[in-house]
Amino acid sequence: MDVxxxxxxxxxxxxxxxxxxxxxxxDGYEGAMPVRDSKDPDGPALVFSPxxxxxxVTAVIDGDFGDA
Numbered sequence: 808m809d810v811x812x813x814x815x816x817x818x819x820x821x822x823x824x825x826x827x828x829x830x831x832x833x834d835g836y837e838g839a840m841p842v843r844d845s846k847d848p849d850g851p852a853l854v855f856s857p858x859x860x861x862x863x864v865t866a867v868i869d870g871d872f873g874d875a
Contacts, residue, residue, distance in 0.1 A: 808854045810839050815852075819845060 815833035829845035833852075840860040843852040855863065866872065 808839055808856070810836055810841060810854050812841055812852055812854075815841060817843065817845075817848070 812833060816835070817831040817833050819829055819831055831843050831845045831848075833841040836854075838856065840855045840857055841852050842855060842860070844850060
């Protein structure tokens with residue numbers, strides 16, 4: 808998925824929970840959920856489809872990835 812994130816308005820995801828590893832998301836991209844690591848704002852961003860992002864968040868909440 809090719810999305811221009813040049814002017815993205817990043818915000819800390821509510822799913823970050825105030826932990827050290829903070830996830831930032833950029834709203835306003837229909838059909839896409841841009842995600843990046845707040846500790847590396849100049850690094851790469853991943854772009855998920857809304858369904859894939861929802862599945863990922865659900866898996867994190869359900870503990871499918873174990874304890875971090």
